[in-house]
Amino acid sequence: MSALYFGTGVASPKYGPSCGLPFEFLDFFCDAFKLARENGCDRVIQELTDCYEIPAPPLPAAEWAQVNLQKKLIGQLAQSLGVSDRFQLICASEFRNDPEYLACLAETRENAAAKSITVPSDYVLLQSAGVDYFRRCYGVTAKMGWLLDPENPTDGRWDEFYFNSRYQEISGDNEFPFLYVKAAMDPTGSRCSPYLMRPNDLDMGRVGIAADYDIGQIPEFVSGNKGARKYLSAIETSVSKLEALHDEGIFDCDLPWDRSYAVENKVGIIIQELFGAARSPDIGMKAANKNTPPIAAMAVLS
Incomplete structure (x- = not known):
């Protein structure tokens, strides 16, 4: 082994x-x-x-x-x-x-x-x-x-x-x-550690676990920010990679979302269901469409 x-x-x-x-x-x-x-x-x-x-x-x-x-x-x-x-x-x-x-x-x-x-x-x-x-x-x-x-x-x-x-x-x-x-990558488009959250990361819009932030705000934030658009793309790539490795059999589980869900909703489910963090009760997640349930993306540890 x-x-x-x-x-x-x-x-x-x-x-x-x-x-x-x-x-x-x-x-x-x-x-x-x-x-x-x-x-x-x-x-x-x-x-x-x-x-x-x-x-x-x-x-x-x-x-x-x-x-x-x-x-x-x-x-x-x-x-x-x-x-x-x-x-x-x-x-x-x-x-x-x-x-x-x-x-x-x-x-x-x-x-x-x-x-x-x-x-x-x-x-x-x-x-x-x-x-x-x-x-x-x-x-x-x-x-x-x-x-x-x-x-x-x-x-x-x-x-x-x-x-x-x-x-x-x-x-x-x-x-x-x-x-x-x-x-x-952080929301400015700069490279950074994949396991450390810096003091100003949440302020710039980086998604963290055990911190209050709503990824549903990101699509509005990225409209005039090239670095943040790259960041959102990187988030989407991370979710797609997880789905691909699941489909290849590397991960032995059922992914608790429909593939048609918007990335914001998938991130919320990943934080709540896969990482086991509880969503912040005062943060709402806007749905991609009427068939996509709203999910709060940021979380605090339960």
């Missing part, structure tokens, strides 16, 4: 704790299962990074809340899509003190020192050790990441390409497959 794995976080150095889970995480999740099938992997593992050093200090309350929120939402998504038996979410804090991981970290440090490789942060070594740990202990045979600019991956110093290239340099292993997908 082999597995594909990918990592996500709950905070960024620049913006602080995430303000919920962006809807685009669905696209990232779908990509993981699509790439797993294409690369002969029968399982998908997600590492949720909730500690950044050893020994790990206690997380701030806001970050800890995001850990619990994301574990609940993502766990429910896996269950709703019928992949709980093929998906595992592991927090970094669960293995940072594992003797197997500490052995991988010691080996990583030794290799870096032997090759006189310097890194700007110890976190780079923790990341590299994590790749070896998942390969040895969980049968991981491929890792998925995202790129801000797929055409120029080396431009992003803290992009995943950077961490993966440091792993190759330190380990000397250039054969292990690192697979990349495009970063998410």
Whole structure:
């Protein structure tokens, strides 16, 4: 048995704790299962990074809340899509003190020192050790990441390409497959993380889970905004990808909507039914036509 794995976080150095889970995480999740099938992997593992050093200090309350929120939402998504038996979410804090991981970290440090490789942060070594740990202990045979600019991956110093290239340099292993997908897009048309919500994302119209926002407002908002039109198109693509993977048998479930529904309504159902979030009672969703039931798209965690 082999597995594909990918990592996500709950905070960024620049913006602080995430303000919920962006809807685009669905696209990232779908990509993981699509790439797993294409690369002969029968399982998908997600590492949720909730500690950044050893020994790990206690997380701030806001970050800890995001850990619990994301574990609940993502766990429910896996269950709703019928992949709980093929998906595992592991927090970094669960293995940072594992003797197997500490052995991988010691080996990583030794290799870096032997090759006189310097890194700007110890976190780079923790990341590299994590790749070896998942390969040895969980049968991981491929890792998925995202790129801000797929055409120029080396431009992003803290992009995943950077961490993966440091792993190759330190380990000397250039054969292990690192697979990349495009970063998410925000309503300005800029690329961004597929699993972090920045403080101003809701204000600019980005759809988040466990936050109050009505995607029904987007068609009016995009009329004079080229970036937002691209964003809405990306949302539509995410939903279409989910439907296509369902039709291919990758997800073992019944999708609880009619394919004729407008994308606004599908998003609302995905948030409520697949992620298990409760809709905000004061937000209404306009129907695409009289046969399409109104659904509130934004949600708060129940």
